[in-house]
Amino acid sequence: KYKGFTDKNGNGSVADPGECNREFRGFAFVRECDPGKNLKETRYYQDDVQKGLVKAVITRDKTGKAYDFTKYYYKDYTNPTFGYTTHCGYGITGVHAPLPDCIDNYAIDGATAFDTEINPYFTLRTVFRYQDYGFIDTISEYDYWEDSNELISSARTLYNVNTDYWVVVPKETYVRARDANGNWVDHSKQRFYYDDQGLGIVNEGKLTRTCTFKNSSSAINEYYGYNNYGILNYIKDGNGNITSTVYDYTYQVYPIKTTSTFNSYYYYDNHGYTGDDLNAISNNITIGRLSISRDWNNCFTKTYYDALGRVTMIVSPGDNEAYPTTKNEYYMDGIAPDYTVTKARIDPGMEATLDIYTYLDGFGRVVEVKTEGLDNGTPKWITTDHWEYYDENYHLIKETSAPYFADNNAFSRLTNPSQVSAKGTKTGYYLSPTEGKVSYTENPSGSKRYSYNKHLVVTERNEKNYGAKSYLDVLGNVIKTEVYSDTYPFDTVYSTTTFEYNYGNGQLIKKTDHAGNVTTYGYDWLGRKTSMIDPNAGTWSYGYDNNGNLTAQTDALGQTITMEYDSLNRLKKVDYPTGTDTIYSYDDSRTTPYPWGKLTRVYDSSGATSFWYDARGRIIETCS
Numbered sequence: 001k002y003k004g005f006t007d008k009n010g011n012g013s014v015a016d017p018g019e020c021n022r023e024f025r026g027f028a029f030v031r032e033c034d035p036g037k038n039l040k041e042t043r044y045y046q047d048d049v050q051k052g053l054v055k056a057v058i059t060r061d062k063t064g065k066a067y068d069f070t071k072y073y074y075k076d077y078t079n080p081t082f083g084y085t086t087h088c089g090y091g092i093t094g095v096h097a098p099l100p101d102c103i104d105n106y107a108i109d110g111a112t113a114f115d116t117e118i119n120p121y122f123t124l125r126t127v128f129r130y131q132d133y134g135f136i137d138t139i140s141e142y143d144y145w146e147d148s149n150e151l152i153s154s155a156r157t158l159y160n161v162n163t164d165y166w167v168v169v170p171k172e173t174y175v176r177a178r179d180a181n182g183n184w185v186d187h188s189k190q191r192f193y194y195d196d197q198g199l200g201i202v203n204e205g206k207l208t209r210t211c212t213f214k215n216s217s218s219a220i221n222e223y224y225g226y227n228n229y230g231i232l233n234y235i236k237d238g239n240g241n242i243t244s245t246v247y248d249y250t251y252q253v254y255p256i257k258t259t260s261t262f263n264s265y266y267y268y269d270n271h272g273y274t275g276d277d278l279n280a281i282s283n284n285i286t287i288g289r290l291s292i293s294r295d296w297n298n299c300f301t302k303t304y305y306d307a308l309g310r311v312t313m314i315v316s317p318g319d320n321e322a323y324p325t326t327k328n329e330y331y332m333d334g335i336a337p338d339y340t341v342t343k344a345r346i347d348p349g350m351e352a353t354l355d356i357y358t359y360l361d362g363f364g365r366v367v368e369v370k371t372e373g374l375d376n377g378t379p380k381w382i383t384t385d386h387w388e389y390y391d392e393n394y395h396l397i398k399e400t401s402a403p404y405f406a407d408n409n410a411f412s413r414l415t416n417p418s419q420v421s422a423k424g425t426k427t428g429y430y431l432s433p434t435e436g437k438v439s440y441t442e443n444p445s446g447s448k449r450y451s452y453n454k455h456l457v458v459t460e461r462n463e464k465n466y467g468a469k470s471y472l473d474v475l476g477n478v479i480k481t482e483v484y485s486d487t488y489p490f491d492t493v494y495s496t497t498t499f500e501y502n503y504g505n506g507q508l509i510k511k512t513d514h515a516g517n518v519t520t521y522g523y524d525w526l527g528r529k530t531s532m533i534d535p536n537a538g539t540w541s542y543g544y545d546n547n548g549n550l551t552a553q554t555d556a557l558g559q560t561i562t563m564e565y566d567s568l569n570r571l572k573k574v575d576y577p578t579g580t581d582t583i584y585s586y587d588d589s590r591t592t593p594y595p596w597g598k599l600t601r602v603y604d605s606s607g608a609t610s611f612w613y614d615a616r617g618r619i620i621e622t623c624s
Helices: 278-283
Strands: 029-033 039-044 054-060 066-085 091-107 122-130 136-143 150-162 167-178 184-194 207-213 219-226 232-236 242-247 255-260 262-268 290-294 300-305 311-315 326-331 338-345 353-360 366-375 378-390 396-400 404-406 425-432 436-442 448-454 457-461 467-472 478-484 493-502 507-512 518-523 529-534 538-544 550-554 560-565 571-575 582-586 599-604 607-613 619-623
Touching: 255 278, 262 278, 366 404
Parallel strands: none
Antiparallel strands: 029 039, 039 054, 054 066, 066 091, 091 122, 122 136, 136 150, 150 167, 167 184, 184 207, 207 219, 219 232, 232 242, 242 255, 255 262, 262 290, 290 300, 300 311, 311 326, 326 338, 338 353, 353 366, 366 378, 378 396, 378 404, 396 425, 425 436, 436 448, 448 457, 457 467, 467 478, 478 493, 493 507, 507 518, 518 529, 529 538, 538 550, 550 560, 560 571, 571 582, 582 599, 599 607, 607 619
16 A cells, blocks of 8 residues: 655645655555465554554465464664754754564464454564664563463673774673573573673774683683684684684685685686685686685585576586586576476596486476486486465465376476376465364375464374374473374373473473473583483483583493594594493595595494595495
């Protein structure tokens, strides 16, 4: 809906009221109707600083019943520190900016056609709060399902502010959330350091250190460095391992060399130079299209493009331009179906390829795929057809045929999938006032399984009409499952399992099965599982290094297995409390001509096993 012009008091007028009073508010209401007659309504604010912003988004079925309803609120943020005068002569004390205030989510799922704030279907409110300069200070989540109105999580950000250079950057972030017992729990805390200064000091705003807390007494530090152009080129991780990057000398945009134990080089625009001279690599860059990468083993992979930037050839080690590893051909004349051909080399230096034809409709959706193959020794094309349409009930249907043999690679998909003898699977989706959001899968035999999602309850129904229900919280976590011993619509519960979480990060902390057996889980501030108490397995504990690698695992008998890693986070040793340890060796040039970055030998209780690789990194031989 176009409302024309309005004056500064909000009065409508189709005439131009003058340059200083002219105002365009945009559409107040937009409705989209899909072929299934489902509606998506988007409403927009029309007044003051909020005009043109989304007010509400509603999904409706063909009868007008509402399903998803999201409403957006904004605040008129004004910082009186600033002031200016418009060219029309109006003096303004402060700059007005519409900032999100809160977002409300409702799970109506067909229960009513109303789209007002109906409490029985109110699920989640997300609230935003700001500091003085308009940056988000706090994001809070409230559980409103069944009128609970409970604050469940809060994420806070503190800022460094340098008003001399107008640099505003995060100083500290932390998340607090309620556990299943309603207690507040700290989940994560991170501090940010800039310009090699202490906490709270910022000049240019270059992040040079992060400090992430594992718990209340220990933390992990990572460090960052920059080149003279302010581009990140140095990272030192929590274990002290360093990765550095060199950018081109011409534009300071394109990485040309990376180092993390070994060197990798990158060359652009097919100029042919593949040496170590970084000046030469930089001077050959024109449009910045990566054409050659050189790995740790000094093996080259080349990529070629057409005028539209599409990949036409990839030449891997052992192949050449005359017989590329992969060749792509594009046939896009705008008349459906368009198609692409991918030719994969079977043997290096040989003409034979394995071809794949992919046909697309006018919307770019795949409608048919044909792969070269054999049928009892006779060349055939393994074909799979795809359809997407709305049936007579206005249900969205996606159907895929079973693979079948075709005589040639020409497009041959039938318009009506019912005419295909190779029946495949079919999926459907529709909205139902009684069942909510419904999806189903139909097997080639005609049997179906269903999923119903209504008011935070997901009901699964299998091909024999047996099934289960999953009850969700407002964050989408499964809090209870019920398995039924009778057929749909289900009355007799066979078993029940409940789940409890730490809100804010979705960590499962407790599981109780039908017999009352309880399994509990513990985590550190980084979300890593540190303990498990299981009624069958007993008490287990876990330890990690600063990069998140599992370093220790202790079982209920107190037996501990430890793990060691190298500077690339590759598993190096598994130390068992008894028996033979397992040792992993990498980069051993005595066993293979292309060892760098590869697992070359394993020692365990069965002896030693060595691995040989070709230039592409594929295992070509093992020796035990």
